[in-house]
Amino acid sequence: MKIIKGGVTAAKGFKASGIYAGIKKKRKDMALVYSIVPAVGAGVFTTNIVKAAPVKWDMNLLKQNKAIQAVVLNSGVANACTGELGDINNEKMAKAVAHVLSIPVSSVLTASTGVIGKQLPIEVIEAGSKKLVNELSDTKESGLLAAEAIMTTDTISKECAVTFFLGEKKVTVGGMSKGSGMIHPNMATMLGVVTTDVSISKEMLQAVVSSGVIDTFNMISVDRDTSTNDSLMVMANGLAENEIITEKNEAYYLFYAAFHYVTETLAKMMAGDGEGATKLLEVSVLNAATKEQAITLSKSIITSNLVKTAVFGNDANWGRILCAMGYAGVEFDPDKVDLFIESSLGKLQLVENGMATDYSEELATKILSHKEVTAIADMKLGTAFAKAWGCDLTYDYVKINADYRS
Amino acid sequence: MKIIKGGVTAAKGFKASGIYAGIKKKRKDMALVYSIVPAVGAGVFTTNIVKAAPVKWDMNLLKQNKAIQAVVLNSGVANACTGELGDINNEKMAKAVAHVLSIPVSSVLTASTGVIGKQLPIEVIEAGSKKLVNELSDTKESGLLAAEAIMTTDTISKECAVTFFLGEKKVTVGGMSKGSGMIHPNMATMLGVVTTDVSISKEMLQAVVSSGVIDTFNMISVDRDTSTNDSLMVMANGLAENEIITEKNEAYYLFYAAFHYVTETLAKMMAGDGEGATKLLEVSVLNAATKEQAITLSKSIITSNLVKTAVFGNDANWGRILCAMGYAGVEFDPDKVDLFIESSLGKLQLVENGMATDYSEELATKILSHKEVTAIADMKLGTAFAKAWGCDLTYDYVKINADYRS
Numbered sequence: 145m146k147i148i149k150g151g152v153t154a155a156k157g158f159k160a161s162g163i164y165a166g167i168k169k170k171r172k173d174m175a176l177v178y179s180i181v182p183a184v185g186a187g188v189f190t191t192n193i194v195k196a197a198p199v200k201w202d203m204n205l206l207k208q209n210k211a212i213q214a215v216v217l218n219s220g221v222a223n224a225c226t227g228e229l230g231d232i233n234n235e236k237m238a239k240a241v242a243h244v245l246s247i248p249v250s251s252v253l254t255a256s257t258g259v260i261g262k263q264l265p266i267e268v269i270e271a272g273s274k275k276l277v278n279e280l281s282d283t284k285e286s287g288l289l290a291a292e293a294i295m296t297t298d299t300i301s302k303e304c305a306v307t308f309f310l311g312e313k314k315v316t317v318g319g320m321s322k323g324s325g326m327i328h329p330n331m332a333t334m335l336g337v338v339t340t341d342v343s344i345s346k347e348m349l350q351a352v353v354s355s356g357v358i359d360t361f362n363m364i365s366v367d368r369d370t371s372t373n374d375s376l377m378v379m380a381n382g383l384a385e386n387e388i389i390t391e392k393n394e395a396y397y398l399f400y401a402a403f404h405y406v407t408e409t410l411a412k413m414m415a416g417d418g419e420g421a422t423k424l425l426e427v428s429v430l431n432a433a434t435k436e437q438a439i440t441l442s443k444s445i446i447t448s449n450l451v452k453t454a455v456f457g458n459d460a461n462w463g464r465i466l467c468a469m470g471y472a473g474v475e476f477d478p479d480k481v482d483l484f485i486e487s488s489l490g491k492l493q494l495v496e497n498g499m500a501t502d503y504s505e506e507l508a509t510k511i512l513s514h515k516e517v518t519a520i521a522d523m524k525l526g527t528a529f530a531k532a533w534g535c536d537l538t539y540d541y542v543k544i545n546a547d548y549r550s
Numbered sequence: 551m552k553i554i555k556g557g558v559t560a561a562k563g564f565k566a567s568g569i570y571a572g573i574k575k576k577r578k579d580m581a582l583v584y585s586i587v588p589a590v591g592a593g594v595f596t597t598n599i600v601k602a603a604p605v606k607w608d609m610n611l612l613k614q615n616k617a618i619q620a621v622v623l624n625s626g627v628a629n630a631c632t633g634e635l636g637d638i639n640n641e642k643m644a645k646a647v648a649h650v651l652s653i654p655v656s657s658v659l660t661a662s663t664g665v666i667g668k669q670l671p672i673e674v675i676e677a678g679s680k681k682l683v684n685e686l687s688d689t690k691e692s693g694l695l696a697a698e699a700i701m702t703t704d705t706i707s708k709e710c711a712v713t714f715f716l717g718e719k720k721v722t723v724g725g726m727s728k729g730s731g732m733i734h735p736n737m738a739t740m741l742g743v744v745t746t747d748v749s750i751s752k753e754m755l756q757a758v759v760s761s762g763v764i765d766t767f768n769m770i771s772v773d774r775d776t777s778t779n780d781s782l783m784v785m786a787n788g789l790a791e792n793e794i795i796t797e798k799n800e801a802y803y804l805f806y807a808a809f810h811y812v813t814e815t816l817a818k819m820m821a822g823d824g825e826g827a828t829k830l831l832e833v834s835v836l837n838a839a840t841k842e843q844a845i846t847l848s849k850s851i852i853t854s855n856l857v858k859t860a861v862f863g864n865d866a867n868w869g870r871i872l873c874a875m876g877y878a879g880v881e882f883d884p885d886k887v888d889l890f891i892e893s894s895l896g897k898l899q900l901v902e903n904g905m906a907t908d909y910s911e912e913l914a915t916k917i918l919s920h921k922e923v924t925a926i927a928d929m930k931l932g933t934a935f936a937k938a939w940g941c942d943l944t945y946d947y948v949k950i951n952a953d954y955r956s
Contacts, residue, residue: 194876194884225872227885227905260869261906369856369870370877449855450775450951457952463666464775466631470600471776478600479633499633500667539945545856546863 145402151303152177153287154318156341156383160286161279162293165272167220167258167265172293174269175217176241176276177337182251183381185212186350188357190374196224197234198254199375205250209346213251215337215377216241216273217294219322223256223264224372233264240273255335255375257296257322291320294335297419297544298324304409306402310386310395315342317402321376323414324366334414336361336376338406342399343382344389351392352400353378360407363439363532366418368447376407415533416516420540425455426518427532431525437474438530441521444472445532452537455517460485460508462494465519482522487514551808557709558583559693560724562747562789566692567685568699571678573626573664573671578699580675581623582647582682583743588657589787591618592756594763596780602630603640604660605781611656615752619657621743621783622647622679623700625728629662629670630778639670646679661741661781663702663728697726700741703825703950704730710815712808716792716801721748723808727782729820740820742767742782744812748805749788750795757798758806759784766813769845769938770821771853782813821939822922826946831861832924833938837931843880844936847927850878851938858943861923866891866914868900871925888928893920 153160157180167173187206189199205212216237223230234254242249256264280286291301305318323334344352353376361376382388389395416424427445432438445451448468454461462483470478483495490511493501511517559566563586573579593612595605611618622643629636640660648655662670686692697707711724729740750758759782767782788794795801822830833851838844851857854874860867868889876884889901896917899907917923 192873192876193882194872222869225869225884225901225904225906227903260867260873261901369854369873372869372873372876448775449947453948453951456948459953461666463628463631463778466600467598467666467775467778470598470778476599478631495631495667497633498631500631537948537951539948541855542859542862542943542945542948545859545943547865 145306145308145405148305148307150284150305151287151291151318151320152337152339153282153284154305155316155339157181157381158339159280159282160290161276161281162289163272163275163279165275166268167218172289173218173220174272174276175290175293176280177215177290177339178245178280179213179379179381181381181383182211182213183379184344184346184349185253185377185379186346186353187375187377188353190371192370192372194224194372196222196256196373197226197230198223198256199373200231201234201238202253202375202377205253210250212253212379213247214241214245215253215255216276217255217335218269219294219296220258221256221262221264222258222260222373224260226261226263229263233266236266237264237269237273240270241277244274244277253377255377257294257335257373260372287320294322296322296324298322298417300417302410302413304406306405308398308402310398313384313386315384315386315399316340317406319406319410321410321414324417324419334371334374336410338378338403340380341382341384342380342389343384343386344380344399348389348396349378349380352403356400356403356407360404360411363530364411364415365443365447365534366415412533415535418535419544420538421535422515422538423455423536424516425534425536428518428520428529430520430522430529432523432528433525435528435530437476438528440472440474441469442530442532444468445519446534449537452534455512456536456538458509458512460494460505460512469521476523476525480524484520485511486518486520487511487516489514551712551714551811554711554713556690556711557693557697557724557726558743558745559688559690560711561722561745563587563787564745565686565688566696567682567687568695569678569681569685571681572674573624578695579624579626580678580682581696581699582686583621583696583745584651584686585619585785585787587787587789588617588619589785590750590752590755591659591783591785592752592759593781593783594759596777598776598778600630600778602628602662602779603632603636604629604662605779606637607640607644608659608781608783611659616656618659618785619653620647620651621659621661623661623741624675625700625702626664627662627668627670628664628666628779630666632667632669635669639672642672643670643675643679646676647683650680650683659783661783663700663741663779666778693726700728702728702730704728704823706823708816708819710812712811714804714808716804719790719792721790721792721805722746723812725812725816727816727820730823730825740777740780742816744784744809746786747788747790748786748795749790749792750786750805754795754802755784755786758809762806762809762813766810766817769936770817771849771940818939821941824941825950826944827941828921828944829861829942830922831940831942834924834926834935836926836928836935838929838934839931841934841936843882844934846878846880847875848936848938850874851925852940855943858940861918862942862944864915864918866900866911866918875927882929882931886930890926891917892924892926893917893922895920
């Protein structure tokens with residue numbers, strides 16, 4: 145597997161565009177990702193009962209096994225809690241793109257992100273759709289423009305791409321995502337689009353996507369708030385011309401690894417770019433009794449406001465880590481737990497068998513001062529493990545969210 | 551029922567003291583509550599698997615049906631994650647008090663709050679215990695000193711007392727509590743002590759306490775972090791000389807109402823004094839299908855960082871309320887929900903049947919600018935309801951917790 149530059153336009157036959165349509169005040173606000181041939185589609189979506197109009201639209205299309213050829217996305221307005229008019233406007237957005245591209249409306253997935261409760265400015269969207277189609281291109285630059293156009297409070301655009309070989313055939317997987325706040329994906333995620341030229345059956349593609357997010361997008365949290373709009377949409381157009389993947393063979397697992405790398409990278413970029421964050425925090429739970437236990441414990445640590453503020457303050461307040469494990473709702477023996485912290489500035493054991501070691505607070509503070517920090521909990525119960533990613537809780541998180549709408 | 555001044559010394563036969571022993575740098579750090587006769591004891595404790603030494607001690611004593619005569623409390627050090635030495639030190643604290651008071655060590659409950667992972671400075675504690683006994687008094691002032699001595703990041707001391715009559719006999723219920731951060735009680739709470747002179751059986755007292763916290767202490771949250779030390783301890787010494795309550799008769803419910811008032815008042819004081827808080831936020835879920843649904847929804851709203859920051863910013867960002875309800879994990883119809891905000895500056899309907907009303911943002915901001923704000927969700931599903939209390943998430947919460955140990 146080789147990591148390459150680029151995002152949604154890296155794979156063969158994919159074009160993208162990102163423009164300013166006029167939904168937001170100044171910044172780019174619409175994006176389009178298009179496959180020159182019909183593609184197999186798959187996706188995972190928010191588990192929130194309150195589902196945005198585009199989420200309902202996409203889940204319905206994918207259930208019907210329609211071929212997918214485009215994803216149109218807007219930022220600024222989430223089109224959630226908008227009633228029937230929201231559904232009508234969402235369909236109008238899909239239709240506008242389908243019309244200009246001369247493809248069936250049932251091949252167009254939609255995604256929206258932004259303020260909840262506002263209606264889409266549908267005339268702006270329709271005019272924007274034409275412009276989006278006009279500007280489609282398969283260059284890296286166009287992929288980047290699309291990634292930029294879906295940003296809200298994000299401070300960096302998020303792209304990733306890799307290539308690998310299936311026999312003689314080079315396969316490419318590329319993706320983009322956005323997400324900075326209201327991030328606590330649960331069987332789904334913020335907005336993400338992954339494109340690939342692999343040839344794969346719909347069933348196998350959905351299997352890769354559904355199991356892939358468990359270790360990646362589902363393991364990040366900025367603020368424990370699962371959004372109404374979380375969507376990860378994947379298109380596989382088959383232009384790599386590999387032998388079509390229809391079972392869990394070697395090719396399946398090679399593709400799985402590539403997909404996993406792209407989504408994990410995007411997930412970590414989102415966690416590290418969490419609203420107001422100064423640091424990416426990785427939590428690694430080792431030697432747990434079960435995978436489920438490892439996941440639950442790592443997510444409980446990564447979501448604790450008290451752990452997050454301590455990390456912001458470079459304070460090795462390990463009691464808060466053990467406390468967050470204790471209320472996670474799973475059984476374990478606190479008197480067995482070892483805790484470590486690690487960054488490129490060093491590694492230190494803070495706790496052995498549930499009690500403080502004689503560690504140096506000075507060294508602990510130094511390790512925590514790096515912008516990527518890992519906390520490791522060794523449960524000494526079994527062999528299962530999990531990793532979760534989050535960020536610190538800072539003054540700027542409060543600032544961004546105290547007046548998000550103004 | 552009459553609300554009176556005072557706290558743990560309000561009821562007949564209770565004395566208290568609060569002193570500076572030397573555990574913390576400057577502020578008072580030890581408290582004692584004492585009944586002049588053996589009392590019936592009851593309590594609820596943290597559900598966190600990581601339990602502090604005093605929590606294990608108290609749960610064990612109460613299980614053995616021992617008569618209880620004193621509660622000794624310290625702040626500064628939580629005596630959690632301290633291993634066997636922590637248990638030994640905790641017993642030494644109970645013994646020191648029992649010795650000077652000439653009462654059995656099995657009649658002394660203990661409680662600690664402060665930094666996790668540090669050992670109690672046991673010589674300081676033992677010297678402090680003598681001083682505590684020497685300064686015991688039944689005055690209001692002594693009750694206040696005790697309430698002050700258990701404060702950590704609290705900015706105000708928390709006391710409440712009421713009286714009511716059972717036939718000719720006046721019964722008093724008084725209490726104190728502390729708690730400002732790491733507050734998300736779950737079948738238990740922070741540190742709280744309630745004293746009463748009611749005559750009641752142990753079984754009935756525990757019934758009142760266990761069911762009482764469901765609507766009060768268990769309905770507050772500052773940061774979703776359930777502490778290792780949460781404890782509510784209750785002593786009933788019978789000196790009111792009412793006919794002993796041994797069944798759920800009228801006297802039981804009168805006592806329940808008084809106990810409920812005291813604990814709800816203390817709970818709201820804790821939520822409003824949440825770390826860094828500028829506001830008390832009450833969430834009221836009405837006409838839910840079941841009590842459980844109402845509780846789950848109200849707690850999901852009160853714990854959302856995004857709702858809390860919006861409240862700090864006086865921003866009526868109702869989409870975040872509906873979003874937090876949507877990910878709470880219970881079924882409901884979002885298209886039926888009505889949302890209101892209310893304070894002493896007015897009441898306003900923001901949402902009708904899941905969609906925005908044509909409300910005035912200006913008036914909404916004005917209503918939210920008050921220091922006590924209520925959000926109301928009408929589910930239109932049934933008749934169940936619940937109230938939860940929390941606070942806004944502010945710069946000061948981050949500040950307090952980024953360097954709590956330094």
